[in-house]
Amino acid sequence: MTTWFDSAADATARLQSAGYLTDDATALTAYLAGALGKPLLVEGPAGVGKTELAKAVARATGAGLVRLQCYEGLDEARALYEWNYKKQLLRIQASQANSRESDTAWSETHDDIFTEEFLLTRPLLTAIRRDEPTVLLIDEVDKTDIEVEGLLLEVLSDFQVTIPELGTVTATRRPFVVLTSNASRELSEAVKRRCLFLPLDYPDAERERAIVTSQVPGLEDAVAAQLVDAVVRLRELELKKAPSIAESVDWARTLVALQVGDLDEATVARTLGVVLKHASDQQRAIKELKLAAR
Amino acid sequence: MSLLDTHIGFVEALRAAGLSVSLAEGLDAIGALEKVRWHDRETVRAAYAATLVKRQPQRVTFDAIFDIYYPRLIGSGVAGDGLAPGAEGPPDTGPELERFREALAEALASGDQQALQDLAVEAVARFGAMPGRGPGLSSWSAYTSLQRVSPSELVERLVQGLLAAGVDAEEAQRLAGRRVGVFARLVEGDARRRIAEEKGPEHVVGVTVRPTIDRLDFTAARRSDLDEMRREVYPLARRLAARLTKEQHARRRGPLDVRRTVRASMATGGVPLTTHHRPRRPHRTDLVVLCDVSGSVASFAQFTLLLVYALREAFSGVRAFTFVDDVVEVTDTFRPGADVVDVMEQLAASISHAALWGRTNYGRALTRFAEEHGDVVGPRSSLLVLGDGRSNYSDLALPVLADLAGRARHAWWLNPEHARHWGTGDSAADRYGEVVPMVECRNLAQLGEFVHGIV
Numbered sequence: 011m012t013t014w015f016d017s018a019a020d021a022t023a024r025l026q027s028a029g030y031l032t033d034d035a036t037a038l039t040a041y042l043a044g045a046l047g048k049p050l051l052v053e054g055p056a057g058v059g060k061t062e063l064a065k066a067v068a069r070a071t072g073a074g075l076v077r078l079q080c081y082e083g084l085d086e087a088r089a090l091y092e093w094n095y096k097k098q099l100l101r102i103q104a105s106q107a108n109s110r111e112s113d114t115a116w117s118e119t120h121d122d123i124f125t126e127e128f129l130l131t132r133p134l135l136t137a138i139r140r141d142e143p144t145v146l147l148i149d150e151v152d153k154t155d156i157e158v159e160g161l162l163l164e165v166l167s168d169f170q171v172t173i174p175e176l177g178t179v180t181a182t183r184r185p186f187v188v189l190t191s192n193a194s195r196e197l198s199e200a201v202k203r204r205c206l207f208l209p210l211d212y213p214d215a216e217r218e219r220a221i222v223t224s225q226v227p228g229l230e231d232a233v234a235a236q237l238v239d240a241v242v243r244l245r246e247l248e249l250k251k252a253p254s255i256a257e258s259v260d261w262a263r264t265l266v267a268l269q270v271g272d273l274d275e276a277t278v279a280r281t282l283g284v285v286l287k288h289a290s291d292q293q294r295a296i297k298e299l300k301l302a303a304r
Numbered sequence: 305m306s307l308l309d310t311h312i313g314f315v316e317a318l319r320a321a322g323l324s325v326s327l328a329e330g331l332d333a334i335g336a337l338e339k340v341r342w343h344d345r346e347t348v349r350a351a352y353a354a355t356l357v358k359r360q361p362q363r364v365t366f367d368a369i370f371d372i373y374y375p376r377l378i379g380s381g382v383a384g385d386g387l388a389p390g391a392e393g394p395p396d397t398g399p400e401l402e403r404f405r406e407a408l409a410e411a412l413a414s415g416d417q418q419a420l421q422d423l424a425v426e427a428v429a430r431f432g433a434m435p436g437r438g439p440g441l442s443s444w445s446a447y448t449s450l451q452r453v454s455p456s457e458l459v460e461r462l463v464q465g466l467l468a469a470g471v472d473a474e475e476a477q478r479l480a481g482r483r484v485g486v487f488a489r490l491v492e493g494d495a496r497r498r499i500a501e502e503k504g505p506e507h508v509v510g511v512t513v514r515p516t517i518d519r520l521d522f523t524a525a526r527r528s529d530l531d532e533m534r535r536e537v538y539p540l541a542r543r544l545a546a547r548l549t550k551e552q553h554a555r556r557r558g559p560l561d562v563r564r565t566v567r568a569s570m571a572t573g574g575v576p577l578t579t580h581h582r583p584r585r586p587h588r589t590d591l592v593v594l595c596d597v598s599g600s601v602a603s604f605a606q607f608t609l610l611l612v613y614a615l616r617e618a619f620s621g622v623r624a625f626t627f628v629d630d631v632v633e634v635t636d637t638f639r640p641g642a643d644v645v646d647v648m649e650q651l652a653a654s655i656s657h658a659a660l661w662g663r664t665n666y667g668r669a670l671t672r673f674a675e676e677h678g679d680v681v682g683p684r685s686s687l688l689v690l691g692d693g694r695s696n697y698s699d700l701a702l703p704v705l706a707d708l709a710g711r712a713r714h715a716w717w718l719n720p721e722h723a724r725h726w727g728t729g730d731s732a733a734d735r736y737g738e739v740v741p742m743v744e745c746r747n748l749a750q751l752g753e754f755v756h757g758i759v
Contacts, residue, residue: 018340018347034346034347034350035350035353035354038340038347038350038351038354039350039354041339041340042336042339042340042351042354042355045339046332046335046336046339048332051358053360082549082550095572095577096571096572099572099573099575103573152546155550193360193539193543194542194543194546195543195546195547195550196359196543199324199358202358203326203328203329203358205358206332206336206354206355207353207354207355207357207358208354209360209363248534248535248645250538294645
């Protein structure tokens, strides 16, 4: 069994070297998820680094990343495994063409078409069958239907998948599982019970500045401070979508591209579209922060 | 108390406060605690939080209970032991009080969290003690502490300090208010800790822990709670909308679409492996909302209106009317993509139009509605009345409401009061309830459930 991180401090250090700045709770929970071998459910608004956390864990531990992107209508065939029907049909037709004595041919074919050769593994099964250390990222799990959650239960608690024709496939090495959710729907108790829960929220000003400067190297310190200050003030307003870390980083990139040396009100007003994506949010920000309208 | 007893008591208290902590999760927590070091209280808190709290709104409750079961310090702590008898004069008035207020002003100005925490402990120790006659009868009061210190007087000073530091006026006010709020919460938390120490944690948990924001009664909400609730409305609408599309999607599988199925089967050699179905048409209604906006229930009506409008895609049309004793239409206030704060201000302004004499009069309001806007209620529309049904003993105009309800496809009455108060005093909720089905809707959770049910 792999040890993922030695301690919370180790997790902080290694995630940082992988380019992900954590706070104490995040590092501790990531360490616990590895140490207890439990999946990690990360919940928070869009753009606070939920998916990035999984990628950073993979980078920090040198593990491979297997990603299952969830969406409405995701089913077993796309999440777990699927039999390659077309190939199976071809196989049956080929065997029928070869021999006319259907009885023996059929029993052979029947054994033949449910083997590895005709199995298409999908992310969940792939992650479980891998021999190398693996980080399994199940992204936006709240977008799926309830039935898919049921499907996840066996994978999340026992790290095994049952294929009726082949038997049960058990993980040789437990993957580090990260589930992310935007909380657009309440997940079932059964899934939550099996996971460690980590709410990610907007970072405090100091950490945000560290993140922005580490992500955007060309940014001057003074501008970074002004930027973080502005973003914090924007978050205090009643907005439909408050700017998240991803937006601050985008904003920083914009400012670097525009070669802005000082984030004054005119520049804020001009580049507001990078951080606020609703027309009413922009109007509110201009009004509340008393920016000159464009 | 042994460590295990504390753990079990803690988990029990969480369950009592409405967090569903299963046995397996309790075991997980112990497993997690074995893996971390206990020298840091925040580590223990984070380990517990990761394993036991599975819903972000519950975090506040969890923190409050954690602070009671795993207190920050015992008594006044090591540093505070020297404080007992003041060197000059009594410990809680005169120069000592002055000195304390100086220190507090300084800490507030610098925003130093650690200093504020220490001062909160000191405030409760100095000013909040309520000595009892015997052991176990003494208590601690956050209220008394705050009254003596009166940090609100310090706000002005703090604002001046911030202005001098180059912060603009509005920002300074807000910052000062927030810091004093933080201090008040710290004092409340410390008083809880003291009481828990004196009487045992299980006595404190039940009375001091507030319900989470989505279970908080509209009528019992403080001003700050209302702001927080307003922030919740939009996410709630988003969650509801996501749920609705998903459910409509699930129900959408109509009759078999033979043509598409056969065409798709070409790819698999004529074997129809997947079937295709015709979608069902979603069914949408007009919604007519009639809200009582008199003082007692105004906030409830606003939340409901905001939520209904955030979900307006689910209806073919929404008309909104507000009343106190006269009716005024406010549909125009809600433009698509309108700013929440503006909407609230316009709604507040419309209240003055909805009142002739300023006393709630359901009978008059309903009659006026039927006269002026009666035509908006028809067989394709649903009528939603919001209010507590407290009509100051005036005429109820029951036949008018019965007529409106009869004309509409559906009619509901949402009441923000607990069902046991219906029909008490001047409440006509029970009598209106005979005409229109009355639904109790006291908090955001119930409101969300109801709105989900009708669309």
